[in-house]
Amino acid sequence: MHTSEPTTRQAPQPTPQELQQRLIRVVGAAIMRNDTVLCAQRGSGKSLAGYWEFPGGKIEAHETPQQALHREIEEELQCEIIVGSELCTTRYPYDFGTVELTTFLCHLVGGEPHLTEHQEVRWLSPNHLHELDWAPADREAVKLLEGMPSTVCVVSDFSEAMQS
Numbered sequence: 213m214h215t216s217e218p219t220t221r222q223a224p225q226p227t228p229q230e231l232q233q234r235l236i237r238v239v240g241a242a243i244m245r246n247d248t249v250l251c252a253q254r255g256s257g258k259s260l261a262g263y264w265e266f267p268g269g270k271i272e273a274h275e276t277p278q279q280a281l282h283r284e285i286e287e288e289l290q291c292e293i294i295v296g297s298e299l300c301t302t303r304y305p306y307d308f309g310t311v312e313l314t315t316f317l318c319h320l321v322g323g324e325p326h327l328t329e330h331q332e333v334r335w336l337s338p339n340h341l342h343e344l345d346w347a348p349a350d351r352e353a354v355k356l357l358e359g360m361p362s363t364v365c366v367v368s369d370f371s372e373a374m375q376s
């Protein structure tokens with residue numbers, strides 16, 4: 213008599229190329245205070261550990277980028293921000309997926325940043341940002357901030373926020 217073994221079927225694993233094509237939508241907050249920008253270093257155990265980034269995270273399906281940013285900053289840094297104008301949107305193909313990062317100019321309006329996930333935070337003036345090792349997806353935003361007088365960041369951010 214022929215008996216057949218039960219077979220377990222596993223979903224095919226994505227190829228490295230398919231993985232890289234997966235689009236991950238992320239928002240980052242360039243939080244300004246007194247002509248300085250908040251820079252955050254990713255903690256160990258996370259993807260891109262040790263790189264510097266603008267705090268934020270993945271946009272969930274029901275959220276606007278601004279809502280995602282408010283939620284992420286409350287969760288990660290336990291403080292409140294005003295989200296101002298968009299600085300830029302860039303795409304970078306990491307091996308785990310392509311991150312589409314939209315960075316917004318923001319202001320701190322409530323509380324002090326508390327470290328919950330990050331290893332370290334620093335407030336740096338825009339002309340010192342290049343001294344840190346930024347995640348590749350952030351380098352365009354860093355370049356734009358460096359080329360922008362900090363007073364311009366503050367003014368454009370606030371005028372947008374007041375209109376919304």
Ligand SMILES: Nc1nc2c([nH]c(=O)n2[C@H]2C[C@H](O)[C@@H](COP(=O)(O)OP(=O)(O)OP(=O)(O)O)O2)c(=O)[nH]1
Pocket residue numbers: 236238239240257258259260264265266267268269270311313347348349350
């Ligand atoms: N939050 C943030 N993420 C960034 C920036 N630049 C950049 O490449 N990323 C990457 C890192 C992550 O792979 C992804 C953001 O996801 P996330 O911040 O929610 O990551 P996560 O805590 O869930 O950690 P993980 O699961 O990716 O390890 O985008 C940035 O400026 N801010």
